[in-house]
Amino acid sequence: MTSQHTSRPTGAVSxxxxxxxxxxxxxxxxxxEPEELVVYECDGYVVEKxxxxxxxxxxxxxxxxxxVNICNEFDVPFVxxxxxTSLAGGCLPVxxxxxxxxxxxxxxxxxxxxDRYAIVEPGLxxxxxxxHLKGSGYHYAPxxxxxxxxxxxxxxATNSGGPHTLKYGVTVNHVLGxxxxxxxxxxxxxxxxxxxxxxxxxxxxxxxxxxxFGICTKVFVRITRxxxxxxxxxxxxxxxxxxxxxxxxxxxxxxxxAALELMDQGIIEALEAAFQFGxxxxxxxxxxxxxDGLESAVDEEAEEIVELCxxxxxxxxxxxxSPEERQLLWKCRKQxxxxxxxxxxxxxxxxxxxxxxxxxxxxxxxxxxxTRHDLRIVNVFHAGDGNIHPIMLFDERDTxxxxxxxxxxDEILSKCLELGGSVTGEHxxxxxxxxxxxxLFTEDDLEVMSKVRDAFNPERLCSPxxxxxxxxxxxxxxxxxxxxxxxxxx
Amino acid sequence: MEDVTYSETQDDLSxxxxxxxxxxxxxxxxxxxxxxxxxxYPRTAPGKTVSLTEINQTxxxxxxxxxxxxxxxxxxxxxxxxxxSENQRLPIDIPHADQSTLGGVIATNWSxxxxxxxxxxRDYLIGVTAVDxxxxxxxxxxxxxKNVAGYDLCKLLVGSLxxxxxxxxxxxxxxxxxxxxxxxxxxxxxxxxxxxxxxxxTLSQARPVALDIFDxxxxxxxxxxxxIDLPADRxxxxxxxxGIAREVDWQVxxxxxxxxxxxVKEVVTCRNDRADxxxxxxxxxxxxxxxxxxxxxxxxxxxxxxxxxxxxxxGFSIQSHAGNGIVLGHFRHELPSADxxxxxxxxxxxxxxxxxxxxxxxxxxxxxxxxxxxxxEPTDAWPLMKKIKANLDPHGLLNPGRFFDGNMPSEITGQx
Numbered sequence: 061m062t063s064q065h066t067s068r069p070t071g072a073v074s075x076x077x078x079x080x081x082x083x084x085x086x087x088x089x090x091x092x093e094p095e096e097l098v099v100y101e102c103d104g105y106v107v108e109k110x111x112x113x114x115x116x117x118x119x120x121x122x123x124x125x126x127x128v129n130i131c132n133e134f135d136v137p138f139v140x141x142x143x144x145t146s147l148a149g150g151c152l153p154v155x156x157x158x159x160x161x162x163x164x165x166x167x168x169x170x171x172x173x174x175d176r177y178a179i180v181e182p183g184l185x186x187x188x189x190x191x192h193l194k195g196s197g198y199h200y201a202p203x204x205x206x207x208x209x210x211x212x213x214x215x216x217a218t219n220s221g222g223p224h225t226l227k228y229g230v231t232v233n234h235v236l237g238x239x240x241x242x243x244x245x246x247x248x249x250x251x252x253x254x255x256x257x258x259x260x261x262x263x264x265x266x267x268x269x270x271x272x273f274g275i276c277t278k279v280f281v282r283i284t285r286x287x288x289x290x291x292x293x294x295x296x297x298x299x300x301x302x303x304x305x306x307x308x309x310x311x312x313x314x315x316x317x318a319a320l321e322l323m324d325q326g327i328i329e330a331l332e333a334a335f336q337f338g339x340x341x342x343x344x345x346x347x348x349x350x351x352d353g354l355e356s357a358v359d360e361e362a363e364e365i366v367e368l369c370x371x372x373x374x375x376x377x378x379x380x381x382s383p384e385e386r387q388l389l390w391k392c393r394k395q396x397x398x399x400x401x402x403x404x405x406x407x408x409x410x411x412x413x414x415x416x417x418x419x420x421x422x423x424x425x426x427x428x429x430x431t432r433h434d435l436r437i438v439n440v441f442h443a444g445d446g447n448i449h450p451i452m453l454f455d456e457r458d459t460x461x462x463x464x465x466x467x468x469x470d471e472i473l474s475k476c477l478e479l480g481g482s483v484t485g486e487h488x489x490x491x492x493x494x495x496x497x498x499x500l501f502t503e504d505d506l507e508v509m510s511k512v513r514d515a516f517n518p519e520r521l522c523s524p525x526x527x528x529x530x531x532x533x534x535x536x537x538x539x540x541x542x543x544x545x546x547x548x549x550x
Numbered sequence: 551m552e553d554v555t556y557s558e559t560q561d562d563l564s565x566x567x568x569x570x571x572x573x574x575x576x577x578x579x580x581x582x583x584x585x586x587x588x589x590x591y592p593r594t595a596p597g598k599t600v601s602l603t604e605i606n607q608t609x610x611x612x613x614x615x616x617x618x619x620x621x622x623x624x625x626x627x628x629x630x631x632x633x634x635s636e637n638q639r640l641p642i643d644i645p646h647a648d649q650s651t652l653g654g655v656i657a658t659n660w661s662x663x664x665x666x667x668x669x670x671x672r673d674y675l676i677g678v679t680a681v682d683x684x685x686x687x688x689x690x691x692x693x694x695x696k697n698v699a700g701y702d703l704c705k706l707l708v709g710s711l712x713x714x715x716x717x718x719x720x721x722x723x724x725x726x727x728x729x730x731x732x733x734x735x736x737x738x739x740x741x742x743x744x745x746x747x748x749x750x751x752t753l754s755q756a757r758p759v760a761l762d763i764f765d766x767x768x769x770x771x772x773x774x775x776x777x778i779d780l781p782a783d784r785x786x787x788x789x790x791x792x793g794i795a796r797e798v799d800w801q802v803x804x805x806x807x808x809x810x811x812x813x814v815k816e817v818v819t820c821r822n823d824r825a826d827x828x829x830x831x832x833x834x835x836x837x838x839x840x841x842x843x844x845x846x847x848x849x850x851x852x853x854x855x856x857x858x859x860x861x862x863x864x865g866f867s868i869q870s871h872a873g874n875g876i877v878l879g880h881f882r883h884e885l886p887s888a889d890x891x892x893x894x895x896x897x898x899x900x901x902x903x904x905x906x907x908x909x910x911x912x913x914x915x916x917x918x919x920x921x922x923x924x925x926x927e928p929t930d931a932w933p934l935m936k937k938i939k940a941n942l943d944p945h946g947l948l949n950p951g952r953f954f955d956g957n958m959p960s961e962i963t964g965q966x
Contacts, residue, residue, distance in 0.1 A: 174752050174852045175875070197753050219698045230696065232705070233673050242934075250931045254907040255874050256659065256670075256848045258925040259954045260714075260935045264672050264705025268698050285757060312614040314637055314726030354757065357797035413694040415615040445696040446615075485696040493699070500699050501689065508688040508942065509701045515937040527700070 070521065071135035073113035073157065080130050081116055081158075084123060091115040100159055104147040105492050107408075112139070112159035119164045121239065121247055121277035128275070129245040131158055131521060139523045140275045142183065142214025145206040147411065148490030150218055150270045154525040160275060162213050168192055169278070176283050177236060177253045182213020182276045189281070198283040201228040204486070205394040213276050219268030221486035223319040223393065226444040227352070228284065230486065232267040239278035240266065243522035253280050265512070270488050271523040273516040287318070287352035291362035292380035292389055295347040295369040296340055300324055300427075300439075303345040304419040306372040307443050310349075310365055311416055317365070317444060318352040321393055326403070326438030327451070331392045334399035339392075343375065347443065348393055350386075396440045397451070404436070404453035408465050412476035413485040416446040425475050426450045433464040447485035448476070474499070489527050497529050554581060554599045560621065560679070560687070560718040563600065567716070568685025570598065570947070577950045578683065580712040582654025583625065585646045585837070588913040589658060590711055590949075591924060591956030597947075602653050605718060608632060610693070617676065617693055619721040622653025638724045641668035643833040653717045659709030663790060663832040666873035667759025674723050675704045680715030683947040693721050706938070712949040714942050728792040732802050732821050733760075733828040735788045736814040737769075737781045744785050745855040747812040748872055751789070754808055756801040760790030761873035762832050765858060767882060768867040771839055772831045778824065781815070785858075787872075788832060835869050841880035843891065843914045847898065849907030851875040857901050864894045875907065888918050895922065903927050925954035 081090050091097060092114040101111040113136075118124050131138045137157035144151060153159050165181040168189065172178070173196055180189060186207040189200045203222035204210055210220070216238065221230045228234075237251030250262035263280075266273050297303040303322055310317065323331070323346050328339045339346065347369070351361040366377045380386040392399075400407050414422045423439065426448070430437040441449040450472055454461040473483045473496060483489075483496045497506060510528055517523075557563035570576055577597030581587070602623035609619040613636035620629060626647040633639050643662025644650055650660075656678075661670040677691035690703030707717055738744040744763065751761065763785060764772060770782030780786050789809070791801040802819050809817045820828050836844075845866075849857055854875055858868050866879035879898075885891060891914070899909040908926035911919075936955050940946075 172850075172852075174749060175850045176752075219702070221696060225696070229669070229673060230698075232702065233669065248930050248934060252906050254848050254850055254905075256661075256709075256846075256876065257929070258908055258910050259929075259932060260710055260938060261659075261672060261705045261708055262931055262934065264708070265702060267705075268702050288755065308614055311616060316726065354793070354797050354800060356800035357794050360794055360796060413696050415612060415617070415694055417612060417614050442696070446694055447696050480692075481694045482692050482697040482699050484699050485694075486698055488698055489700070497700065500692075502687075504686045505688045505690065505700070508682065508703070509690075511941040512701055512703070512706070512938060515934060515941050 068520070070137050070155065070157070070524075073136055074134070077130065077134050077136065078114055081114060081127070084126050084130075085116060085118065089117050100141070100144070100161075103144040103149060103151050105149040105490065108149055108152060108491055110153055110156060112153040113156045115159045115161050117161050117164045121241060124160060124241045124275055124277060125245050125247060127158070127160060128241055128243065132245060132519070135521070137521050137524050140213070140217070140271045142211035142217070143185070143209045145210040146214060146218055146490065147409070147487040148484065148492040150488045150490040150526065152491050154491060162211065165277070166211070171196070171283075172253070173198060175253060178281050178283055179253070180212055180279050180281065182211060182216070182279060184212050186210050186212055186215060193283060197286055199286055200281060201234055201284040202231045205397075212279055212281070216267050216276050216279055217269070217271050218486070218488040221442065221445070221447070223321055223442060226320055226442065227316050227318040232264055234282045234284070235263050235267050235279060236282055237280035238263050238266055238276050240274040240276045242274045243517040243519060247277070251280065268488070270490065270527050272513055272526050274522060289355040289358045290350060290352045290386060291358045292386045293349045293362060293365060294378040294380070294389065295349060296343045296375045296378070297345045297347070298373065298375055299344040300423050301420055302373045303347050304423060304443070306347060306369045306374065307419060308417055309368040309372055311444065313364065313368060315351070315361055315364060317349050319348065319350040320442075320444030321348040322346075322439065322441055322443035323348065323393070323396065324439040326436065327396055327440040330399040330403050330438070331396060333402050334395070335388070335392050337388060337392055348389060393440070400438070400451060400453070403438070404455070406456040407451050407453050408469065409449050409451045410469050410472055411484045411487040412448050412473050412481060414446045414448065414476050414479045414481035416444070418479040418481070419443060419446060422448060422475060422479060426472055429468050429471055433468045435464055435468055437468070442485070445485065446481065491526065494527070494529050554601045556601045556604045558604045560605055560681070563602070563605065563716065563718060564681050564685045564687060566600065566685070567681055567683060571684040571945070575945055575947060578716070578947050579949055580657070580716045582623065582651035582657070583646065583649035585650045586654060586658045586660070590952040591919050592916045594951050600716070602651060602716070602718070609719065611636070613638060616724045617695065617721055618724060619677065619693060619719065620652060621719050622656070622717045623651050626650050626652060626655060633724060634727065637727050639727050640674055640722055641725050642671060642674070645834045645837040652720055656708055656717055656720060657710060657712050663760035663762050663829070663871055665871060666761050667757065667792070668725070671708045672705055675708055675720055676723050677721030678704045678707055678717060679719035680707060680717045682715050683943045683945060688715065691721065695723050711953045713939055713953045714948065716948070728794070730795040730798040731790070731792045731825050731829070732798050732819060733788055733790045733825045734802065734805050734809065734817060734819050735780065735786055735828070736809050736812075736817050737784045737786045738814060739784060741785060741855050741859050743813045744787055747787060747809065747814070748851070748855070750808065750812065754805065756791060756804045756808070758789045758805070758873070759792050760788065760832065761871070762788040763854075763858065763868065763870040763872045764788070765862050765868040768835065768869050771867065772835065775838060776827045776831050778820070778828055778831065784815070788828065790829065832869070836878050839867065839880045841882065842885050843881035844912040845879045845895065845898070845909055846912055847877040847879070847902045847907060847909040849875045849877070849902045849905035853905035857898070857905065860901055861898055864898065885915070888921065891918070892922060899927060924956065
């Protein structure tokens with residue numbers, strides 16, 4: 061690596077600093093006792109942990125400006141945090157310092173139906189926006205499975221996806237503009253409620269920057285017309301191979317379903333135990349397929365999908381017969397990770413992506429990988445996008461198993477790259493996958509990215525040691541490596 | 551224009567830029583199909599014009615993945631034909647598709663009527679390769695439709711007008727070609743009535759993919775180019791729908807009913823060839839009209855009608871992608887003095903800025919450009935953009951002075 065990526069030593073959090081923050085935010089605006097900080101030592105990725113020295117709860121952009129100015133004065137690193145549902149350590153305070161929790165900034169500032177936008181604060185819970193829009197004929201399209209807890213600011217940081225992004229696109233496709241506090245303490249607005257503002261597309265660049273460009277304080281989101289009708293299908297297959305064959309056929313036929321999710325036998329078993337939906341326990345895999353749009357179109361599309369599934373050897377294709385049944389199916393899918401606790405004391409998931417036609421190959425590889433490492437691996441994932449989430453089951457008390465889980469994860473992600481894919485479709489690089497950046501990108505690519513970051517964050521006090529690899533081992537020696545992740549919501 | 555160098559491969563281009571950076575450090579002016587050559591500030595220094603049109607190979611087209619990777623010099627019509635062979639498309643409407651190149655479309659972020667339903671280039675570019683001023687290749691994104699690894703430099707390069715890197719290769723997400731299409735049009739006695747109709751369309755039971763407005767003059771132009779009988783004495787609204795045949799039929803009858811409930815003069819539905827003709831007119835209008843002064847304004851959709859009224863009164867003909875708040879204006883008279891034009895444009899720009907947007911001059915006489923803010927009112931974000939440019943192209947070799955910062959005094963930018 062070149063010197064471009066080197067991190068530097070920074071200042072420590074002193075009593076004087078804490079006092080300054082207390083003066084600014086009041087006693088209930090900060091946490092600094094070690095036992096209070098435990099909650100903030102990790103997100104959904106628990107392999108590496110590091111508690112911040114202080115957690116701050118600002119309620120306005122002006123307070124964030126003050127916080128950032130103080131951090132700069134004391135040369136202390138700072139990192140923003142939403143709900144902490146991310147899965148790659150994106151909000152891990154590498155090296156400690158100040159954590160800026162945005163959960164008290166959760167207002168919906170404006171909704172404009174005619175101009176199809178809403179303005180929200182970053183701490184707003186994703187699902188709360190759609191709930192607020194209910195009845196207006198519009199909704200906010202990105203729907204990560206953690207949408208009941210995750211925040212829109214966090215979604216902006218990681219460019220979150222969700223099941224329905226197959227048709228509607230990920231977070232960046234729905235962000236028109238942002239207001240952010242820059243790492244130098246200035247407030248800047250990029251874009252706004254209108255499209256195509258002259259100059260570079262800074263909102264597009266900022267989304268997915270994992271907190272390394274500044275702290276988002278306001279988001280201008282595009283809202284989407286509600287579909288008039290849904291058809292939700294459950295295709296039951298003898299083997300995973302038959303199910304992935306159907307996926308290729310559906311996409312190849314030019315149908316873009318709203319969602320196309322695969323669940324294999326292992327996950328079906330856990331879901332059935334948890335929700336008693338009536339999933340067939342002897343099926344190799346099921347596909348949860350949803351088409352949406354106009355009432356006049358959805359039946360024809362659904363019929364075509366049923367035919368294509370049957371041609372690929374589906375045992376049967378069931379339909380959700382009522383809105384309640386549809387809701388239950390989606391509840392099963394979105395809470396799949398929660399149900400895994402029934403199978404194993406611990407689990408770890410990955411977020412690779414392959415071209416959709418390579419799904420059979422990667423799933424064979426995953427199965428093989430499980431055998432070689434003597435690990436049970438189950439699958440529930442966004443099949444239509446080629447975005448896999450293999451879940452490795454293990455016991456975190458057994459360090460030997462942990463070694464096998466880490467080795468298997470590495471092999472699976474490397475295979476995704478070999479098949480022309482990526483190591484992350486929606487969870488982000490964070491600290492977890494930072495070592496893969498050198499495999500995904502050339503040194504020149506990383507140099508260009510580093511220069512882009514320098515335009516926003518030249519002192520690197522904002523979210524240090526994230527996204528881009530640093531020279532040597534700077535940063536990572538300051539966090540504690542424990543065991544592979546076991547909590548997740550995707 | 552001085553001689554154009556045609557690089558034959560991406561490596562040739564990289565070599566040329568490397569040699570240039572090591573020796574004479576001349577400005578580099580990348581060139582695609584040349585259809586947007588007028589866009590931006592004129593060159594202030596001689597340099598090398600480098601054409602990408604020979605760099606036009608298809609790298610990979612895994613149709614069943616619904617992605618394609620091509621070199622940037624491919625002409626848009628060739629790309630369209632390639633994708634049509636698999637019944638797929640990039641749903642972005644581009645005029646002069648026989649000339650314009652993909653790289654040029656990305657660099658200028660061009661889009662047309664279907665952006666209301668289908669989005670724009672930022673929604674389709676999933677991977678990119680470019681060469682920087684020192685001749686180094688850099689990449690971002692990849693070949694899969696979902697990918698959050700690394701900074702999204704695809705977004706940064708869309709609309710960057712060749713100032714950050716010369717785009718040599720792109721991977722696009724694709725969509726199926728819809729089975730059927732239709733365009734409905736209605737004319738209105740007044741803009742107020744048209745605005746009311748647009749407002750009601752916000753909750754239409756149909757899902758239009760295009761909502762375009764032509765003012766009376768533009769409607770007359772469309773008529774003279776195509777066998778469509780748009781009235782030429784009042785504004786016209788065109789509503790485009792696409793999808794499977796049954797869905798289009800249903801939307802047509804639904805919209806016929808919905809539009810008729812407004813004070814429209816008529817509701818006319820174009821199907822088949824007539825629909826194709828009208829789609830083509832909507833796509834090509836912007837380049838078909840001869841005009842010495844063309845602007846594009848972006849504003850809140852709800853504020854487009856008052857803006858259009860004002861622009862028409864100032865001598866412009868109008869096409870608007872009204873659902874997105876995009877307004878294209880062509881000045882239709884002999885140009886008055888530069889001072890008068892500046893005064894007209896600054897009033898319109900003020901209206902656009904009040905409506906949360908801006909106004910960009912797409913073309914005007916070259917010798918006026920230095921005194922016009924072609925890319926609109928500077929915003930707080932411009933100094934940051936300038937920093938990105940300075941970090942990626944420290945010697946200012948790529949299309950120098952041609953983009954938004956072309957005539958910014960240095961005290962505004964704080965840099966260079």
